[in-house]
Amino acid sequence: MSASASDCLFCRIVAGEIPATIVHSDDRTVAFRDINPQAPTHVLVVPREHHPNAAALAAEAPELLVEVMRAGAAVAEREGVAASGYRLLFNTGADAGQTVFHAHLHVIGGERLGGMAQVG
Secondary structure, rough: OHHHOOHHHHHHOOOOOOOEEEEOOOOOEEEEOOOOOOOOEEEEEEEEOOOOHHHHHHHHEEEHHHHHHHOOOOOOHHOOOOOOOOEEEEEHHHHOOOOOOOOOEEEOOOOOOOOOOOOO
């Protein structure tokens, strides 16, 4: 782990140092259930490599960003929400609601989802 990732919560989950309910794992990504779900299905997909946000991931490793998206689609299929619909969402930066600064894709579904953004 790089110095910037040494205290990263998601890097520690990827390393197996912190428990999580893993629903998908491959050579480049890990997906686990969100501890504060916003819908019946709420899974986070993270790259095994540390990148602070989606923009950095796209700039530094665009092929890995594609792998994160593919893993998100696989999770939606496995979780049974692919046919009815689901949301794939990156929050980038504190004002967008990012609280863990390791790029992560939210896979959200399992019910009719509301509007895209709430202000205030």
